[in-house]
Amino acid sequence: MSDIRIQNLQKPVAVAEYLFRRLHQIGIRSIHGLPGDFNLVALDYIPKAGLKWVGSVNELNAAYAADGYARAKGISAIVTTFGVGELSALNGIAGAHAEHIPVVHIVGCPSTISQKNGMLLHHTLGNGDFHVFANMSVHVSCEVAKLTRPGEIAAQIDHALRECWVRSRPVYIWLPTDMVEKQVEGARLDAEIDLAEEENDNPEREDYVVNVVLRALNDAQRPVILVDACAIRHRVLGEVQDLIAKTGLPVYVTPMGKGAVDETSPTYGGVYTGSASPPAVAAGVEGADLVLSIGSLKSDFNTAGFSYHTSQLNTIDLHSTHCVVRYSEYPGVAMRGVLRKVTERVDASKLVRTPVAAVVNAVEENRDDSKTVTQAWFWPRFGEFLRSGDIVVTETGTANFGIWETKFPAGVTGLSQVFWGSIGWAVGAAQGAALAAKDLGLDERTILMVGDGSFQLTAQELSTMIRHKLRVTIFLINNDGFTIERWIHGMTAEYNDIARWNYTALPAAFGAATTGKQTWAKTFKIKTKDELEKLLKNKEFAQAKGMQFVELFMPKEDAPRGLRITTEIAAKNNARTE
Template identity: 40%
Template sequence: MTNTNGEGQEQIDLCEYIFKRLVQLGLGSVHGVPGDYNLTILDYVKPAGLNWVGNANELNSGYASDGYGRIKGISAMVTSYGVGDLSAINAIGGAYGERAPIVHLVGTPPTAAQEAGACLHHSLGDGRLRIFADMNKFVTAAQANLIDVDKAPALVDATLKTCVLESRPVYIELPTNLVHAKVPAPTSPIDLSLPGYDEEHETKVVSSIVESIQKSKKPMIFMGGLAARFRVTEEINEFVRLTGIPTATMTFGKGIINESIPNYQGVYMGAVGDTVFKQQVDEADLVLDFGPMHSDVNTFGFSAVPKADVTITINQYSAKFFSKDSDTSGRVYSPKSFMAKLLKSISATKLPEYPFKRGSTYPPHLLQNLKPSSKNEKIEHDEFWLSMSNFLRSGDIILVEAGTAIAGACSMVLPDNVIFMNSGLWLSIGYTLPALQGAALARREQRKEGSKEAAGFSGRSILFIGDGSLQMSVQGISDIIRNKLDTTIIVINNDGYTVERYIHGFDESYNDIQPWRNTQAASFFGAPINDSDYPVIAEQARSWGELRSLLARPDVEKGKGLAVIEVFMDLKDAPLPLKNFAGFMANRNKTNGKN
């Protein structure tokens, strides 16, 4: 089948067109799992200059694509119709909620079979062959069913543009009989201009923000995790530094702001955190809330949500001022030029100093005054997470699993220029292990490409994950080994689901897990033995002496190859923020949300 609209123009296969466009957008690798409906699609990956990752299952493929996309601004995965499609949809839902750009390319049955409602394998057997696409409409920003060859190139371009601009997953269906259909080759890049961009409007928004800052006496800056999707982190850091305004992050936003900036105050935990911190937030007369994610967990039961009547919400393309209704005119600003104007205006504005009193739980003070336990003592959470600050280096990629790990990591003191990745809404446990694979791969590609983003990369990608979460996605270790990615996996072994224990059923068997020999995972998944190019470390630590010795080893510090380090802690131990928040949430559950 040939598209004759581009008469006289070079004709290429439709599948080649899709991958060519993805390469133009910066894609270097394709995640996914082969299946009979997508095998001919996969024939085009290598000729396009792309790397095939080859995941052990579709769910991990989705998680890995999420991690990859958060680093590179685009990712792609290929699954097969029906079973592969639905296996991935949990990850796609998380990417939609937390805004990770994934192009989900699905190989679908031939158009004739679809039109006939045939009883096909991987279907429900009732002729409803569109049902899986219909499901995906709820968790993707755009969908393209490429059944019309004449319209396919424009539809692909529009769908990819939505993926990039909205930083959310999109869904593309390619029937097996149209993989080789001829379409005109692209002659220019995809137009990524912003619909509704209005420079005059942008200037007015900047002026209104600066005017509000000038009028305020006790301003604050909040940094939410979605601010990372603006892809102007350097400019945001400069804004925080120039204004001197006291700045806090949510757990989801940790790592966006360099924590060495003098006016950085730490992670704000609302009602379960430092009372001195909370009082000063409550007294703020202006809050600039960048990229907020006001989920119950990220805001500690909504107790960390700033007051609407003093808050300017700064989203990727629009701003909402105080309690006023959102602008419905369709006018938007560009994050890059918006921040450039904001920095220029602030640089020309004289601002006072803004005093801020730090409470007793300010992590740098706690770390400075920490008295290390003796070498024979067992490892406990609160000291562990503070101490791990000393292991981290500038340029690290750090992933922290939901639950125990993220609660503890709130007290970590991060070096500058790290990427700190966690989940603030979806909280699907096990997400971070495959996301580690995707993030490490993306950064390796950026380094090879000589990109500015990877200039200060340490070469280390580090994951903190609980033993329960590890069991949800452990095949991600196989994918890491297959692609020879340099990763350090620190497994917190405390015998089960700690968060759930503290919320309800502490001693119930449903919060237990089957103990695994976690350090044997690398061997089981076929890691090389005595390979100097890809060394493998598998160690355990049950005391402070063992842990300190491990972390001081040059091969562990270097982060080359794969390291699986299992740290044992008591079942009843947990980070203080987790204990406080679990009690807070348990009470909310009992009182129907009334605290």
């Protein structure tokens, strides 16, 4: 007997085809993940939708890569299998949730019939509960869509993808094997999902906030703008740039806001990190009588251990879901609308502009007489190597703190996981970011800065970079262990030591041609300043046509200034008993 629900469909398509075509429509071109028996049939539909299957070496790396892809491209997707696969990815998905990254997590799961019958299937806990893993993901997803009723599936998919984009958080899509080829209404695909954010639901409240901001700007004698992570994550950088251009006010960024603004602008004042800030930056922000904070995420490492010295009485916070003016909160008033109206209505001639100290890459100021490559000297020197269009990925550890001392050229994208801080994230994220650049048709360099300890957690992702011929330059900082942990506690403790690998042998071990006419990956060992200078000035190295793997030796106990200050505060916080 024919199914009347299918007979009434105008353009019947399989669920998997509908899902993957929707992913293509919202801008995704590559799908990360690993195959498993509960998702295999669904994977057959990926190329049919014009998408590319990436494949990764494990689900955790795939989740990190999806995170990096979304940061560079706007949104991403990962496919895992039920239980063993999705749980392996969960740490990476949790990081995306914490850091406001839109990732679509699709999980192939047992059929609804198997679930109904409580079958003792592999990848289960053997207790008949097939929802236990999805229930875990509820806490790190802004939407969970269980695709079990064909008549509702298309709407569920559309809603989940819109939520992922608008809220900039992961969503979880549960796809049973017997639903993969069920037919749904393909006519819906003729109209793309409306991803536009809703206007603020209370125009009067929004106008009130705008008027308060305008009055505060007009009255202030030392106003500044402070740009943070959620300005990037919730895609208001265009509005931020318009505001900066019109007002000409001094602008600073946080560590998580690095790369959000043009650092070559004469109004750019540097990276504000509370007690870890350079004196000129601290004076500029803490001496302000109005801080217009955009998209703040005041985590411990983003604030150098909660060491801000600013007053809420002098602060206006603009967020994606609400605004806070001094001590008054305005729910439902999102920052995009406020920023646009403030920019439209502000009279720049009435504003007081305080000059900022010039931000430079202080290379010579941090050069000493030794041949050793030090953290203090390296990060400013690295800034001189960068060029517009670069994507710079920094790992939790010395790199995340050292990059504070690097002045970016205009147009550099900085990616870091300061809040979640899962070591090893950056290797996968660099793969995802480089793939996103390739999918966008950009001929740009992706540069990964990673410590040896972090690298050892996710080194296998070199294999995926090599497999897809991604243009990645890797600076592996060999400082013999977990330096950030050494500075928090246990400078000489055995648990902060790691095995010593032959790092430059790894590209070849993972399949890259490193010699002969087909050389694609090049490796370098750098132990002195002069060797590094020669490498960074090499034109062929600067072109970065393939993979470049640089093992850069630094002293074990050396650390950037910001890391030393922040870890000292962190150690004190960890030791508190009341």
